[in-house]
Amino acid sequence: MTVKVTTTVNGNQxxxxxxxxxxxxxxIRENLELTGTHVGCDTSQCGACTVHVDGRPVKSCTMLAVQAEGHEVTTIEGIGEEGNLHPMQAAFQEEHGLQCGFCTPGMIMASIGIVDRNKDNLSEEVVRHELEGNICRCTGYHNIVKSVLAGARDM
Amino acid sequence: MYNFTYHRAGSVDEAASLISDNEDAKLLAGGMTLLPTMKQRLAMPSDLVDLNEIGDLSGISVDGGTVTIGATTRHADVAASADVQAAIPALAALANQIGDPQVRNRGTIGGSLANADPAADYPAAVVGLGATVVTNKREIAGDDFFVDMFETALDEGEIITAVRFPVPQKASYFKFPNPASRYPIVGVMVAVTDAGVRVGITGAAPSAFRNAEMEAALGSNFSVDALDGISVDADGLNEDMHASAAYRASLVSTGAKRAVAAIA
Structure with a gap:
């Protein structure tokens, strides 16, 4: 039996x-056709599915759609657009923080959370540690960390 | 994931009545273990009773010598709480080491305790700090709460509503995490309380436990040296692909020393 869910996604009810x-x-992907949020491992480990719920990064593969009822969801599509990228998106582009790009939406949503939580004490060490919920399988994390620090400067 | 009937409980009483009528129903808190287990079809509850929208189940208060944390309070909120950081910094630090940031934004203290994973972090705090688990029916001493692997003193349908931590004089948590999962292979909470020293250990055995020999030694001489010569029996400790029982026993000794060294 289906359940009706009403929520706010990227500012739209x-x-x-x-x-x-x-x-x-x-x-998000099939009903709303917002396919920027990816399914990677599907076991709550890789972070490719990270979205914000009420402003905080969570893994959307480990939350029921009905649990979004009455809450505010933000996906990668909601933070910027072509020609008007979010500073974190622009930084990933500028600092080559991606190779294949599959993990990138989750990396960016998680990274915005890292900056939000660590406004006063952001450092390379903090970024490396707090990216532990996101996995990149292309090339390592060096440019991703550079991107987060660069994005933080412009946020 | 098998399908189920979803219920959004508006109160603890409503949740209790929904779950009491149905032995195949499960309570849903943060879902960080239950939902992955259901996705793997290792569990197939007929009904899920969601506790997340019960407002008064979440929150932190400090009253005199007690920190009270509501059952659906997220790990991230415990970690970031200025009140917890001031009263029991070791508890805030423990919460900040659970899983990863996204998990800490969903996972709850009540869910973690009810699940009683042998490798969860919070059991070390409940046992090591001498907490009290408050349910909709009664209060359960931390020492009596964990019964066995994934088994607690909770009755069928009993719901954790809060956890009360007495503020210790000082406390420290040492964690040796599995590098992939971040679960503690061994975690040790050492606390100096008005009633003596407590040493709570998670990850090493089927459920969290105290070490009386260490507590007695530290009670008369709170120093790393006091733990020299106390060997931990590997018999009955967990053994898996991550660590042998003997290695876990060794980690308990080392972890206790590291925890003491941080506050001695």
């Missing part, structure tokens, strides 16, 4: 009928 076992990430 949306609703849809979902099965109770629908994960938030599938609601």
């Amino acid at each position: 949306v609703s849809g009928d979902v099965e109770p076992n629908t994960l938030l990430v599938h609601f």
Whole structure:
């Protein structure tokens, strides 16, 4: 039996009928057709599905769509757009913080959270430590860390 | 994930009545263990009773010598709480080492305790700090809460509402994390309280436990040296692909010394 879910995604009120076992990430990708949020490992480890719920990064593969009822969800599509990128998106582009790009939306959403939580004490060490919920399998984290620090300067 | 019927509980009483009628129902808090378990089809509850929208189940208060943390308070909120950092900095530090930032933004203290994973962090704090687990029916002493691997003193359908931590004179948590999962292979909470020294250990055995020999030695001489010569029996400790029982026993000794060294 489907359940109606009404939530706010990227500032817009949306609703849809979902099965109770629908994960938030599938609601975002399939019902709302916002495919910037990726499914990587599907086991709560890789962070590719990271979105913000009420301003805080969470793994949308480990939350039910019905649990977003009444909450505010922000996806990678909601933070910037072509020609008007979020400072963190621009920094990933400028500092070559991606190779294949699959992990990038989750990296950027997690990175904005890192900057939000560590406004006064952001350092390379903090960034490296707090990226532990996100996995890049292309090339390592060096340029990603550079991107986060550069993005933080412009946020 | 098998399908289920979803219930959004508006109060603890409503949640209790929803779960009491149905032995195949499960409570959903942060979902950081339950949802991955269901995704792997290792669990198939008929109903999920979501506790997340019960407002008075979440929050932190400090009253005199007690820190009270609501059951659905997220790990990130415990870690970032100025009140917890001031009263029991070791508890805030422990919360900040659970999983990763995204997990800490969802996972809850009540969910972690009810699940009673042998390798969870919070059990070391509940046992090591002498906390009290408050439920919708009664209060359970931390020493009596953990029964066995994934087994607690909670009755069927009993709901944790809060955890009360007495503020120690000082405390320190040492964690040796699995580098991939961030679960403690061994975690040791050492606390100096008005009632004596407590040493709570997680990760090493089927459930969190205290070490009376260490507590007695530290009670008469709170120093790293006091722990010299106390060997931990590997018999009955956990053994898996990550660490042998003997290695875990060694980590308990080393972890206790490191925790003491941080506050001695």
